[in-house]
Amino acid sequence: MPAGLLGIEELDRAEIEAILARAKHFQPIQSQSLKKLDTLRGKMIVNLFYEASTRTRTSFEIAAKRLGGDAVSITAAGSSVSKGESLVDTLNTLAAMRPDAIVMRHAASGAPHFLARHLPTPIINAGDGAHEHPTQALLDARTILDRRPSLEGLKVAIIGDIAHSRVARSNVHLLAKFGSRIVLCGPASLLPAELAQLAPGVTLTTDIREAIRDADVIMMLRVQLERQHEASFPASEYFRFYGLQLEHLDLARPDAIVMHPGPINRGRELSSEVADFQRSVILNQVENGIAVRMAVLERVIG
Amino acid sequence: MSIVIRNGRVIDPASQTDRIADVLIADGRIVGVAENLAAPAGEVFDATGLVVAPGFIDMHVHLREPGFEHAETIESGARAAAAGGFTSVCAMPNTKPVNDSATVTSYIVERARRLAPVNVFPIGAITKGSAGEELAAIGAMKAAGAVAISDDGLPVMSARVMRRAMEFARSYDLPIIQHCEDLNLSAGGDMHEGARSVRWGLRGIPAASEDVMVARDLVLAQLTGARYHVAHISTHNAVAMVDYARRHGLPVTCEATPHHFSLADEDMAAYDSDYKMKPPLRSVADRAALVEGIAAGAVTAIATDHAPHPGSEKMQEFERCPFGIIGLETALGLALDRLVHSGRITLARLVELFTTGPESILRLGRGTLAPGAPADVTIFSTEMSWTYDVNLSFSRSRNSPFHGKTFRGGPVATIVNGAFAWRRE
Numbered sequence: 001m002p003a004g005l006l007g008i009e010e011l012d013r014a015e016i017e018a019i020l021a022r023a024k025h026f027q028p029i030q031s032q033s034l035k036k037l038d039t040l041r042g043k044m045i046v047n048l049f050y051e052a053s054t055r056t057r058t059s060f061e062i063a064a065k066r067l068g069g070d071a072v073s074i075t076a077a078g079s080s081v082s083k084g085e086s087l088v089d090t091l092n093t094l095a096a097m098r099p100d101a102i103v104m105r106h107a108a109s110g111a112p113h114f115l116a117r118h119l120p121t122p123i124i125n126a127g128d129g130a131h132e133h134p135t136q137a138l139l140d141a142r143t144i145l146d147r148r149p150s151l152e153g154l155k156v157a158i159i160g161d162i163a164h165s166r167v168a169r170s171n172v173h174l175l176a177k178f179g180s181r182i183v184l185c186g187p188a189s190l191l192p193a194e195l196a197q198l199a200p201g202v203t204l205t206t207d208i209r210e211a212i213r214d215a216d217v218i219m220m221l222r223v224q225l226e227r228q229h230e231a232s233f234p235a236s237e238y239f240r241f242y243g244l245q246l247e248h249l250d251l252a253r254p255d256a257i258v259m260h261p262g263p264i265n266r267g268r269e270l271s272s273e274v275a276d277f278q279r280s281v282i283l284n285q286v287e288n289g290i291a292v293r294m295a296v297l298e299r300v301i302g
Numbered sequence: 303m304s305i306v307i308r309n310g311r312v313i314d315p316a317s318q319t320d321r322i323a324d325v326l327i328a329d330g331r332i333v334g335v336a337e338n339l340a341a342p343a344g345e346v347f348d349a350t351g352l353v354v355a356p357g358f359i360d361m362h363v364h365l366r367e368p369g370f371e372h373a374e375t376i377e378s379g380a381r382a383a384a385a386g387g388f389t390s391v392c393a394m395p396n397t398k399p400v401n402d403s404a405t406v407t408s409y410i411v412e413r414a415r416r417l418a419p420v421n422v423f424p425i426g427a428i429t430k431g432s433a434g435e436e437l438a439a440i441g442a443m444k445a446a447g448a449v450a451i452s453d454d455g456l457p458v459m460s461a462r463v464m465r466r467a468m469e470f471a472r473s474y475d476l477p478i479i480q481h482c483e484d485l486n487l488s489a490g491g492d493m494h495e496g497a498r499s500v501r502w503g504l505r506g507i508p509a510a511s512e513d514v515m516v517a518r519d520l521v522l523a524q525l526t527g528a529r530y531h532v533a534h535i536s537t538h539n540a541v542a543m544v545d546y547a548r549r550h551g552l553p554v555t556c557e558a559t560p561h562h563f564s565l566a567d568e569d570m571a572a573y574d575s576d577y578k579m580k581p582p583l584r585s586v587a588d589r590a591a592l593v594e595g596i597a598a599g600a601v602t603a604i605a606t607d608h609a610p611h612p613g614s615e616k617m618q619e620f621e622r623c624p625f626g627i628i629g630l631e632t633a634l635g636l637a638l639d640r641l642v643h644s645g646r647i648t649l650a651r652l653v654e655l656f657t658t659g660p661e662s663i664l665r666l667g668r669g670t671l672a673p674g675a676p677a678d679v680t681i682f683s684t685e686m687s688w689t690y691d692v693n694l695s696f697s698r699s700r701n702s703p704f705h706g707k708t709f710r711g712g713p714v715a716t717i718v719n720g721a722f723a724w725r726r727e
Contacts (some may be wrong), residue, residue, distance in 0.1 A: 009501075086614075086617070086618060087618060087619055088617050088618070106619070108619035108620065108621050108622065109502055109503035109504050109573070109620070109621070110502060110503075110504070110572060110573030110619070110620050111573075111619045111620075113572055113573045114573050114618075114619060114620065118617075128503070129503050129504075129621075130503030130504075131502055131503030131504075132503070163500075164503075166503060169501075169503060192495075192500050192506075194496060194497040194499075194500040194501075195500055197497045197500075197501075198500070198501060
């Protein structure tokens with residue numbers, strides 16, 4: 001199997017630390033007037049997005065270009081995908097054009113893993129179904145570590161639709177490898193008990209106040225209405241019980257930060273005041289996304 | 303035309319035989335089992351060191367014909383059956399068209415008579431089109447050769463329809479076989495609901511979806527007195543409930559597949575569709591309960607649920623792939639490996655599960671080496687080492703998680719109605 005990046009679960013601490021250190025190195029480049037390096041000069045990256053995405057796709061494109069590489073983005077609508085071509089046929093066709101990596105997002109869990117078994121091209125997972133979103137967890141870790149010396153011992157509350165969240169899974173795997181205490185919180189129907197077995201140090205609660213109490217980091221998840229295959233929770237009362245509101249923050253540690261993978265729904269997962277709260281780091285996450293994806297592309301292709 | 307099978311260990315549970323002896327076959331019938339039988343002019347098969355058993359019966363296969371011949375045909379599936387040591391198979395009705403009429407039943411019987419090296423017994427649908435609403439022509443299908451009814455692949459969701467179907471099954475003296483799955487609970491699921499499905503972000507098929515259907519049907523079986531059979535049982539609760547009902551005198555039975563007693567969800571390769579089937583591979587505890595149920599007698603038969611799908615359909619995202627794996631050629635090897643060599647059951651019990659067990663449900667007049675019985679014989683080794691290469695399968699499909707597995711023991715020769723249907727090269 002070519003060396004791509006399919007998930008956080010299979011990475012070890014040293015590999016993650018190396019990517020995060022490299023991302024830190026790339027951070028200042030984001031604010032230079034001349035941002036372009038030549039690490040990936042002559043390299044071609046294909047971004048293949050089977051699911052709508054603005055920020056992740058753009059972030060990968062910018063990361064590739066800042067490293068001097070060429071990036072082509074393909075979305076499912078308007079491509080041969082909408083003409084009924086199978087996933088493996090599409091990928092074989094793309095692989096025959098000899099890209100150096102394929103960045104892929106797909107609504108089916110495991111789609112990139114399935115392809116990695118059949119393709120010679122390294123695949124970078126930009127989100128597969130409800131499974132993993134490794135670069136999101138890496139940029140979240142980079143963002144936390146910009147404000148804390150270590151992840152060890154931190155209490156991290158992850159709140160929302162955990163069952164359907166690839167962001168939650170990747171973050172759980174990463175944070176657990178570094179000794180964080182992770183509390184997963186959401187409505188009972190979106191919080192299967194087996195989540196506690198994902199990694200060491202994971203506990204579950206349906207009470208948002210318990211989750212937030214003494215937390216160092218509060219990660220809010222987007223309510224994934226497109227992944228709701230049934231009425232798993234009464235949507236009308238979601239915000240009342242699982243939306244993050246300003247008064248909740250009094251329960252957390254005074255220096256707690258608020259994160260969100262975006263795009264945010266003001267009034268659904270978090271109140272507008274929280275989104276604009278001074279310790280909300282949502283835009284730092286976006287900025288770190290580019291640095292982290294540069295580090296990942298460099299690791300996979302460079 | 304006669305065959306003498308010399309010097310094998312003859313295991314015939316129907317007559318409680320287990321000794322070294324010869325078996326004489328002539329004119330398609332068993333002549334007798336005895337020591338040092340005089341050999342008439344005919345073929346002699348040296349079975350020294352091998353087991354000689356009544357022909358194995360697989361009461362649950364999908365031969366895909368008519369309608370899905372790209373996946374399997376009656377001929378190719380029957381060849382795979384012979385190579386797996388089976389002399390009789392029961393063909394589930396989810397073909398295209400569905401076998402819900404005497405016309406389709408007769409077509410299968412006729413095609414099998416011309417092309418199949420083993421006995422093929424059709425199972426008729428319970429409802430028209432297996433749509434779960436209107437009863438199929440059960441009596442006419444029985445007259446055309448159907449040996450049971452089932453909507454396999456789908457459950458009969460309506461309790462009212464199931465009750466009526468059981469009443470008819472009873473009046474026609476046919477077993478009624480249910481694929482136990484509450485579709486409301488399993489909707490959208492791709493694998494067993496548990497730690498693995500949560501880890502992989504795949505939607506789960508809860509064990510409860512099987513349990514609630516088994517519970518409902520056992521109540522209906524008591525109400526109607528039907529001979530009720532649970533296909534591919536997979537959960538510890540379902541095994542316990544069937545066993546409870548059986549001990550209380552209800553004519554209910556269940557079958558276990560080799561993949562369910564051999565593998566659990568933890569054994570799956572990530573997102574590999576060769577591990578995707580219904581019911582899904584369950585928890586380690588469910589698998590253990592299934593083995594225990596086989597050993598203790600709660601399970602009456604081993605059946606493969608041989609379910610061919612062409613590579614193009616299995617080469618997709620896991621959640622888009624169809625359910626099912628092929629299993630005819632690996633069933634005996636897995637049963638020896640997981641049940642006999644591991645010390646859980648005796649060799650005689652294993653033979654029961656492949657012969658008198660399904661025979662007691664289906665009443666085919668087979669599954670024995672009694673004089674006068676049809677000469678269906680399975681000859682197998684308990685020790686021979688061999689490796690399964692799915693690319694050499696007689697099946698038209700290649701969807702097996704056991705490709706490359708080395709087995710200790712397996713089929714050596716298959717005799718159907720007095721003639722060799724297959725011999726190991």
